[in-house]
Amino acid sequence: MDNRNDFSTEIAHETMYVDGAWLRARGRERIEVRNPANEQVLATIEEGTIEDAVLALEAARRAQPAWAALPAPTRGALVARLADAVTSNAEHLARVVTLEQGKPISQARGEIGAVVTFLRYAAENARRIEGDIIASDNRDEEIQIRRHPHGVVVGLTAWNYPAALAARKLGPALVTGNTFVLLAHEITPLSGLELARLAHGVGFPPGVINVVTGRGLVVGKALVESPLSDLITMTGSTRAGKQIYGSGAAGLKVLRLELGGKAPFIVMEDADVDAAVKAAVAARYTNCGQICTCNERMYLHRDIADQFLDKFVAASKALTIGDPMDDPDMGPKVSALEVDKIKDIVDRGMGDGAEMLLEGGPLTGGIYDKGHWYAPTVLEVRDNASPLVQEEVFGPVVPAMRVDSFEQAISLANDTEYGLSAYLFTQNMKRLLALPSALKFGEVYFNRSNGEAIQGFHTGWGHSGLGGEDGKYGFDGYLRKQTLYVNWG
Incomplete structure (x- = not known):
C-alpha cells in the first residue's frame, strides 16, 4: 500500500x-x-x-x-x-x-x-x-x-x-x-x-x-x-x-x-518571446489551470505568433502529469464534473472552427484509469465569440488568436463580461503606460506571470x-x- x-x-x-x-x-x-x-x-x-x-x-x-x-x-x-x-x-x-x-x-x-x-x-x-x-x-x-x-x-x-x-x-x-x-x-x-x-x-x-x-x-x-x-x-x-x-x-x-476570470495574455511583436512563453505556461498550467487569474486566452501579434506557438506547444507537451505526491508539473482536475465541463467547451469550440494545435484531452490507461485527468490542450481560434474565448475553462486548455496591432489586441481582450486579470508582454513603454486606462481589468501583469502580492489589492471588475x-x-x-x-x- x-x-x-x-x-x-x-x-x-x-x-x-x-x-x-x-x-x-x-x-x-x-x-x-x-x-x-x-x-x-x-x-x-x-x-x-x-x-x-x-x-x-x-x-x-x-x-x-x-x-x-x-x-x-x-x-x-x-x-x-x-x-x-x-x-x-x-x-x-x-x-x-x-x-x-x-x-x-x-x-x-x-x-x-x-x-x-x-x-x-x-x-x-x-x-x-x-x-x-x-x-x-x-x-x-x-x-x-x-x-x-x-x-x-x-x-x-x-x-x-x-x-x-x-x-x-x-x-x-x-x-x-x-x-x-x-x-x-x-x-x-x-x-x-x-x-x-x-x-x-x-x-x-x-x-x-x-x-x-x-x-x-x-x-x-x-x-x-x-x-x-x-x-x-x-x-x-x-x-x-x-x-x-x-x-x-x-x-x-x-x-x-x-x-471568475477570463484573463487575456497579450504578446506583442517586440516582446521577449522566451520570457512570454515561460510565463504563459506557468500562468496556464499551475494547479492544472484551476486559478481565477490563469492565462485563459492568448492574443499574439502576427509577427511572432508562429515562433511563440511553436515554443508554447513544445513546452506544454513536455509537462509531466501524474500522482501529485510525486510532484509532477500537473496533477488531476478536482472532479469528473470539471473534466466534463472542459470537454464540452472544447467540443463546442471545435464545432465553431477552432484548430487543434496540441490535442491533450482526457487521459486514460495505467494510473489514469482512476481519477480526473486532462492533458494540456492548445487551440487556435479566429473568432473572438468562440466559447473557448468567452467561457471560463478553469483547466489546462488555452485558445490562441492572431492580432495585427496593439489596438486590436486591447479591443478583443476587453470583449468579455469578465474583468479580473490580464497580461501584456511588450518592451514599448508607451504601450505599458497606456494600458492601465485601456484594459478593463482589476489586476494587470506586465512582462511577468501571475501571482499577486499580499500588499497589493486583488480585485475584479465587471462580472x-x-x-x-x-x-x-x-x-x-x-x-x-x-x-x-x-x-x-
Whole structure:
C-alpha cells in the first residue's frame, strides 16, 4: 500500500467546529471526500443543515462583542499564534491539500506558505486600524471618522485553494474585531477543518472561529440569508456569486465577491518571446489551470505568433502529469464534473472552427484509469465569440488568436463580461503606460506571470466581482465607518 495516499491518520476531526467544540450535524447524511488522483474516499464529513448554520451564526454573534472589545494587538497576537501553528504543521497541511484537491505537493507547500503570509500580514495590521479627524464648518467642533467591525463575517471559499482562501479572509476579519463562520467547500473541506483544529489549540475564545460543512445550496444559502450574518466574503464562480448577490439582497448584506476570470495574455511583436512563453505556461498550467487569474486566452501579434506557438506547444507537451505526491508539473482536475465541463467547451469550440494545435484531452490507461485527468490542450481560434474565448475553462486548455496591432489586441481582450486579470508582454513603454486606462481589468501583469502580492489589492471588475482582498484596501473592507460630529462649545 502507498502510504503517501493513506489518509486514515491524517485528519483528527471530521465533524463541524462550532462554539469551540466539535459537533455532529443535526441531520444524519454524510459527504464523501475523494482523492481526485485515484477516487479513493479520504474521509466522510457531516452534511450540515440549516439548523447547523444557525447554531454557528448564533455562536459567532454571542462571541463578537467580547472579541471586538479586546485591544486589536491582542487579537493580532492570537492570529500570529495561529500562523505559528500552521508553520509547525506545514507538511501535514500540505499533504491534506494535495490529497483532497489534487495539486502537486510542492504547489500545496506553496499554498500553506500563503496561509502563513495571509495570517501574519493581518496580524501585523492590528496597529494600523486608523480613523480620521476632519475640520468642521462650525466653531468648537471636529468631525471624527471611526472604524468598527461589521460583526459576523461569513466566509465561502472555492475548492481550488481551500486553505489559502480561508486564511485570506479569516485573518483580516478576526484582527478587525469580527467573528467568523467558514463554510468549507464540500469537495475540499478537510483543510478548513484542520485550520479549526489549529485555531482551537492556540486558544481562540469559543465562537470566534466556526467551521461548518455541507452543501452550498443549503448551508451556504442559510448563512447568507440569515439576519445573524453581516458581511459575506466569497471566492468562487460568477454563477455562484450572482446567486449569493440575490440571496443577500433582502438583508442588504455587505458583499465581497471574488469571482471568475477570463484573463487575456497579450504578446506583442517586440516582446521577449522566451520570457512570454515561460510565463504563459506557468500562468496556464499551475494547479492544472484551476486559478481565477490563469492565462485563459492568448492574443499574439502576427509577427511572432508562429515562433511563440511553436515554443508554447513544445513546452506544454513536455509537462509531466501524474500522482501529485510525486510532484509532477500537473496533477488531476478536482472532479469528473470539471473534466466534463472542459470537454464540452472544447467540443463546442471545435464545432465553431477552432484548430487543434496540441490535442491533450482526457487521459486514460495505467494510473489514469482512476481519477480526473486532462492533458494540456492548445487551440487556435479566429473568432473572438468562440466559447473557448468567452467561457471560463478553469483547466489546462488555452485558445490562441492572431492580432495585427496593439489596438486590436486591447479591443478583443476587453470583449468579455469578465474583468479580473490580464497580461501584456511588450518592451514599448508607451504601450505599458497606456494600458492601465485601456484594459478593463482589476489586476494587470506586465512582462511577468501571475501571482499577486499580499500588499497589493486583488480585485475584479465587471462580472469578476465586488470588493477585493489583500493589502490595506482589502483589510479596510472588513471595517465599517462611523462619523461623529463632536461639539464642545
